[in-house]
Amino acid sequence: xxxxxxxxxxxxxxxxxxxxxxxxxxxxxxxxxxxxxxxxxxxxxxxxxxxxxxxxxxxxxxxxxxxxxxxxxxxxxxxxxxxxxxxxxxxxxxxxxxxxxxxxxxxxxxxxxxxxxxxxxxxxxxxxxxxxxxxxxxxxxxxxxxxxxxxx
Amino acid sequence: xxxxxxxxxxxxxxxxxxxxxxxxxxxxxxxxxxxxxxxxxxxxxxxxxxxxxxxxxxxxxxxxxxxxxxxxxxxxxxxxxxxxxxxxxxxxxxxxxxxxxxxxxxxxxxxxxxxxxxxxxxxxxxxxxxxxxxxxxxxxxxxxxxxxxxxxxxxxxxxxxxxxxxxxxxxxxxxxxxxxxxxxxxxxxxxxxxxxxxxxxxxxxxxxxxxxxxxxxxxxxxxxxxxxxxxxxxxxxxxxxxxxxxxxxxxxxxxxxxxxxxxxxxxxxxxxxxxxxxxxxxxxxxxxxxxxxxxxxxxxxxxxxxxxxxxxxxxxxxxxxxxxxxxxxxxxxxxxxxxxxxxxxxxxxxxxxxxxxxxxxxxxxxxxxxxxxxxxxxxxxxxxxxxxxxxxxxxxxxxxxxxxxxxxxxxxxxxxxxxxxxxxxxxxxxxxxxxxxxxxxxxxxxxxxxxxxxxxxxxxxxxxxxxxxxxxxxxxxxxxxxxxxxxxxxxxxxxxxxxxxxxxxxxxxxxxxxxxxxxxxxxxxxxxxxxxxxxxxxxxxxxxxxxxx
Numbered sequence: 001x002x003x004x005x006x007x008x009x010x011x012x013x014x015x016x017x018x019x020x021x022x023x024x025x026x027x028x029x030x031x032x033x034x035x036x037x038x039x040x041x042x043x044x045x046x047x048x049x050x051x052x053x054x055x056x057x058x059x060x061x062x063x064x065x066x067x068x069x070x071x072x073x074x075x076x077x078x079x080x081x082x083x084x085x086x087x088x089x090x091x092x093x094x095x096x097x098x099x100x101x102x103x104x105x106x107x108x109x110x111x112x113x114x115x116x117x118x119x120x121x122x123x124x125x126x127x128x129x130x131x132x133x134x135x136x137x138x139x140x141x142x143x144x145x146x147x148x149x150x151x152x
Numbered sequence: 153x154x155x156x157x158x159x160x161x162x163x164x165x166x167x168x169x170x171x172x173x174x175x176x177x178x179x180x181x182x183x184x185x186x187x188x189x190x191x192x193x194x195x196x197x198x199x200x201x202x203x204x205x206x207x208x209x210x211x212x213x214x215x216x217x218x219x220x221x222x223x224x225x226x227x228x229x230x231x232x233x234x235x236x237x238x239x240x241x242x243x244x245x246x247x248x249x250x251x252x253x254x255x256x257x258x259x260x261x262x263x264x265x266x267x268x269x270x271x272x273x274x275x276x277x278x279x280x281x282x283x284x285x286x287x288x289x290x291x292x293x294x295x296x297x298x299x300x301x302x303x304x305x306x307x308x309x310x311x312x313x314x315x316x317x318x319x320x321x322x323x324x325x326x327x328x329x330x331x332x333x334x335x336x337x338x339x340x341x342x343x344x345x346x347x348x349x350x351x352x353x354x355x356x357x358x359x360x361x362x363x364x365x366x367x368x369x370x371x372x373x374x375x376x377x378x379x380x381x382x383x384x385x386x387x388x389x390x391x392x393x394x395x396x397x398x399x400x401x402x403x404x405x406x407x408x409x410x411x412x413x414x415x416x417x418x419x420x421x422x423x424x425x426x427x428x429x430x431x432x433x434x435x436x437x438x439x440x441x442x443x444x445x446x447x448x449x450x451x452x453x454x455x456x457x458x459x460x461x462x463x464x465x466x467x468x469x470x471x472x473x474x475x476x477x478x479x480x481x482x483x484x485x486x487x488x489x490x491x492x493x494x495x496x497x498x499x500x501x502x503x504x505x506x507x508x509x510x511x512x513x514x515x516x517x518x519x520x521x522x523x524x525x526x527x528x529x530x531x532x533x534x535x536x537x538x539x540x541x542x543x544x545x546x547x548x549x550x551x552x553x554x555x556x557x558x559x560x561x562x563x564x565x566x567x568x569x570x571x572x573x574x575x576x577x578x579x580x581x582x583x584x585x586x587x588x589x590x591x592x593x594x595x596x597x598x599x600x601x602x603x604x605x606x607x608x609x610x611x612x613x614x615x616x617x618x619x620x621x622x623x624x625x626x627x628x629x630x631x632x633x634x635x636x637x638x639x640x641x642x643x644x645x646x647x648x649x650x651x652x653x654x655x656x657x658x659x660x661x662x663x664x665x666x667x668x669x670x671x672x673x674x675x676x677x678x679x680x681x682x683x684x685x686x687x688x689x690x691x692x693x694x695x696x697x698x699x700x701x
Contacts, residue, residue, distance in 0.1 A: 043537040068208045116537045121207055124523040125200040141523055141549040144490045
């Protein structure tokens, strides 16, 4: 592909993505990302150590949805939509109630459990996938970071 | 394609050894492997993508896209499952098989493990049986595996071990913190702790350096090549003879037979998905319990309408692995020392002789718990998320300790591998369908083993302990075994004592499939020893131009 065709193809791609408000995420809309951030902030909250949001868990999930978790795109789209567009604007206590309710309801429990699992992966997993920014969780646990190598 | 003396299907623990033994003896060998050949440079340490934690996929295969299986749940419903997902019962698909990324425990089974039926009698509902060979038959080959592949450790403190002629070639690693805590505790309980034998260099051996003690061990390829598998020992040796050709990314569709019922070669898809035929004087199936059974069952013909070796419907039966149970504990202080591999100390006090139980398990401390793995190990009363979860992780990660063991299973005729009539893989080959359950007595034994583990942790000073128990459902996985049982009676087994299929003298199955029972130990050293033993028989029967039984 020459340079000109490349640019044209890029513009066409951008135009196709203009159906909704421009998103700085790879998969999520801005709205979806806000909802997810609000949920993740309860799953691993901020305290003296970084919580899920600051550790980049949403970046992790967003990135995986363009990779290994591609088959889960629909599940995320529908699951986040079902949480309601105003979720991120609810007061924290109301958000928590809503999440607990999702965990109890057999219809939404699979999605909620998946959110928890993916949040844990993003937070405690390897930083190369976009989460665990600056190895915050490993530092919190006191795991040597960067790892020590070559001891006998 | 040029006809060869032998085709070996699968370059894992068994197949790698067979290929080397035959090639050294002068036979021309083609070693077919469906996966790739990874090197230490592929040993990237990814907590979310390896062979133990597979949430972002299997690091060393098989891949999800091309290799589905069907899992039948306890309600009888069939589900298509992904290679990295639950229920798949995966072992790695690559040169070296599981030995590239294993934790590398190198156990000899005990004498009674070969005589389970004689020792415990009939267990109702189980196909528990004696092996047609004894520990003494395997002993010289255990030794050969220990010295040729390379094992470190020291089991001289284990009074329950079966007799051995030679010690292990390498010393154990220096004790880690968990060893120092668990060793005196075991002694106080009257138990007999010792250093776990491992297929791991602790000193320079076989031209490779020692373990550097990083925390990414089980599930990962070793980046300093210190773990000893077939991919860095016997397979390079087999290639160096000039008699063996290794073809990777080749998926075997079926074993071919002639009108007289003898095997003539295999048909496979090569790396470019072209269908190829490789003719051979003999075929050795070493694809691990699930895939070996699948290949035999998929090799149907007029003479063998139910697949090869399956005249009496025993191929695929007795699928087993290990029922892992144990306990976790929280110590009063930080004990985390970041010294891999972590697993260091074991006891064999409970493998046999447990009142009222037909067997038991070796118990050992666990490999280093990577942070994400620890998330799944918290006590049941800790919330699954939220501030309490985070706080538990933060407070106790460095204070946690774990002991667990592989309970020897009571084999079940109905725990089995069949081929699915409706689901094909990427190449159009019917996939393996797994079904069945654990024997209730297996659960009983494993529950008793968890209690022993918990008592050990308490004695070691754990201020809080909780058990890890086993649920229902078939096992298999990395310890998969049993689906092509070895026996003297063709009506109740698939291969004879030399791993030769009963009614086809030039077809062999040499891997964990032939295990009658699977010991209360990691099975790899037994797979290796048996591969050496069966290869020796094979070479003896080789008459220069053809195979004679």
